[in-house]
Amino acid sequence: MQPGELPRTVLPEAARTAFVRMRGITKSFYGARANDGVDFTLQGGEIHALLGENGAGKSTLMNVLTGLYQPDSGEIAIEGHVRRIASPADAIEAGIGMVHQHFKLVPAFTVAENIHLGWNETPFRLDPASLAARTQALSDRFGLAVSPGARVADLSAGEQQRVEILRVLARGTRILVLDEPTAVLTPAEVRALFAALRAFRADGNAVILISHKLGEVLEIADALTVMRAGRSVATGSTAGASRSSLARLIIGDTAIPATVARNETDVPGAQAVPLALRGVSVRDHRGIALLDGVDLDVRAGEILGIAGVAGNGQRALSEVLTGCVRPDAGDVLLDGDASGPRGAREFADWGVGHIPEDRLRTALAADLPLGENAVLRDYRGDAAGSGPFLFPRRLARLARRIIDDAAVNLRDSRIPARNLSGGNQQRLVAERERRIASRVLVAAYPTRGLDVGAVAALHAGMQALRASGVGVVLISEEIEELLAQADRIAVLFAGRIAGILPVAQADAERLGLLMSGQVLPEPVS
Numbered sequence: 327m328q329p330g331e332l333p334r335t336v337l338p339e340a341a342r343t344a345f346v347r348m349r350g351i352t353k354s355f356y357g358a359r360a361n362d363g364v365d366f367t368l369q370g371g372e373i374h375a376l377l378g379e380n381g382a383g384k385s386t387l388m389n390v391l392t393g394l395y396q397p398d399s400g401e402i403a404i405e406g407h408v409r410r411i412a413s414p415a416d417a418i419e420a421g422i423g424m425v426h427q428h429f430k431l432v433p434a435f436t437v438a439e440n441i442h443l444g445w446n447e448t449p450f451r452l453d454p455a456s457l458a459a460r461t462q463a464l465s466d467r468f469g470l471a472v473s474p475g476a477r478v479a480d481l482s483a484g485e486q487q488r489v490e491i492l493r494v495l496a497r498g499t500r501i502l503v504l505d506e507p508t509a510v511l512t513p514a515e516v517r518a519l520f521a522a523l524r525a526f527r528a529d530g531n532a533v534i535l536i537s538h539k540l541g542e543v544l545e546i547a548d549a550l551t552v553m554r555a556g557r558s559v560a561t562g563s564t565a566g567a568s569r570s571s572l573a574r575l576i577i578g579d580t581a582i583p584a585t586v587a588r589n590e591t592d593v594p595g596a597q598a599v600p601l602a603l604r605g606v607s608v609r610d611h612r613g614i615a616l617l618d619g620v621d622l623d624v625r626a627g628e629i630l631g632i633a634g635v636a637g638n639g640q641r642a643l644s645e646v647l648t649g650c651v652r653p654d655a656g657d658v659l660l661d662g663d664a665s666g667p668r669g670a671r672e673f674a675d676w677g678v679g680h681i682p683e684d685r686l687r688t689a690l691a692a693d694l695p696l697g698e699n700a701v702l703r704d705y706r707g708d709a710a711g712s713g714p715f716l717f718p719r720r721l722a723r724l725a726r727r728i729i730d731d732a733a734v735n736l737r738d739s740r741i742p743a744r745n746l747s748g749g750n751q752q753r754l755v756a757e758r759e760r761r762i763a764s765r766v767l768v769a770a771y772p773t774r775g776l777d778v779g780a781v782a783a784l785h786a787g788m789q790a791l792r793a794s795g796v797g798v799v800l801i802s803e804e805i806e807e808l809l810a811q812a813d814r815i816a817v818l819f820a821g822r823i824a825g826i827l828p829v830a831q832a833d834a835e836r837l838g839l840l841m842s843g844q845v846l847p848e849p850v851s
């Protein structure tokens with residue numbers, strides 16, 4: 327076996343009929359090949375990870391399998407029979423179901439209603455009680471806990487994902503495709519999901535898992551395929567693979583950027599507090615407190631980590647820190663002054679960059695071209711014009727620079743942002759906001775959807791901002807990431823700051839206690 331090669335799957339291929347056999351799949355957009363003669367084989371009873379760097383063609387291949395895209399050429403056989411999958415309905419009929427990163431549920435409907443919506447087995451006459459009973463039976467059968475009567479809008483991301491998966495499984499799916507399913511889950515939810523997937527596999531079904539989280543891939547997957555630049559470059563068993571061997575297969579000959587860890591040196595002027603919250607409370611439309619009396623200092627030249635299980639006030643915190651939402655009580659101080667800039671635009675002009683958690687809905691205008699998205703937030707700066715005048719050529723040059731520095735794989739600035747792969751959208755937003763952040767960068771889950779190389783580049787970018795005296799707020803659920811990057815870590819629990827630890831005093835155990843609402847045995851400094 328050559329270095330970097332994967333062991334072959336144990337059973338000889340001829341011994342079983344593959345669940346899915348894709349051969350020579352080619353699909354181009356605007357003349358660029360997103361899939362270039364891809365072969366992919368999925369066996370029954372396996373969890374198969376689909377890996378590759380941002381823009382490698384993973385989602386495209388799965389969109390072909392699930393009937394969203396028609397390939398330009400190539401063939402798909404399901405359980406030995408060649409099939410044309412012309413629509414998602416054809417895919418469902420072939421037993422293939424996909425759960426996308428952006429859920430497709432109706433927020434105002436209940437869990438039971440969402441599961442039964444558009445399902446040809448939904449009985450014609452149905453009362454809420456029997457809808458709920460049928461949903462509960464599905465939940466028990468697949469080991470995915472949901473509350474049938476709850477409104478989807480009130481559910482956490484993890485709960486919504488369970489509803490999506492149940493919706494798909496209820497329709498007789500034997501081949502389940504999951505696109506980065508753990509990106510929005512808490513560690514406990516990841517464990518529950520993996521248990522459900524193992525049970526699904528034990529029944530002879532199969533799962534295709536698109537993921538950038540190599541540790542999770544090694545934990546759950548039996549087999550894997552790596553894509554690079556639209557081609558399948560390696561496939562085989564996960565036995566014997568390691569994180570670094572997978573990273574090598576994914577990135578190829580490109581050097582993997584060294585993991586950038588926290589810079590221990592103090593930055594001059596680091597005592598300054600450009601942004602602070604004093605007694606800040608934010609309520610939702612029902613009057614429920616999302617943030618409750620939060621005091622927080624964002625210091626210049628430091629990375630302030632925000633730990634906590636998602637749904638404990640993270641979204642409200644990032645919105646209040648970036649001027650997107652005004653607090654119902656308390657003050658947001660810019661350079662100690664509560665009477666300064668107000669809205670998101672003024673905060674950006676003042677030097678606050680914002681990488682929000684939902685890039686497609688809040689950070690990008692999906693139908694506008696890349697170039698316009700690149701300069702969406704700083705077109706009034708000197709780089710784009712002068713006074714009230716806007717210089718289109720200067721603006722185009724600025725857009726070009728941002729697109730190049732973001733290292734997105736599509737360089738044509740006229741292409742709509744929605745046509746970028748998920749990871750490339752995230753790269754563009756991160757670069758645009760890094761440039762705006764002359765004082766503070768607020769980054770919510772900024773590594774979501776990024777491949778291993780892009781994660782390292784993002785961390786390096788945050789450390790460079792810190793070194794130049796910018797205050798960085800890093801909201802993350804990954805304790806490992808916070809311990810490696812942050813100078814101090816604040817823990818959010820139920821809308822309050824449960825404690826703030828200098829990183830030297832923080833470890834997974836102490837952070838875990840605070841994250842679950844418990845107090846530390848000794849006081850927090």
Ligand SMILES: Nc1ncnc2c1ncn2[C@@H]1O[C@H](COP(=O)(O)OP(=O)(O)OP(=O)(O)O)[C@@H](O)[C@H]1O
Nearest residue numbers: 355360380381382383384385386745746747748749
């Ligand atoms: N509808 C579309 N129109 C134009 N280009 C597209 C479209 N869908 C995908 N592409 C392009 O195809 C290429 C592959 O994208 P794809 O989404 O399959 O990548 P990916 O491997 O899933 O990446 P990521 O890890 O970032 O999600 C990218 O260059 C992307 O911009």
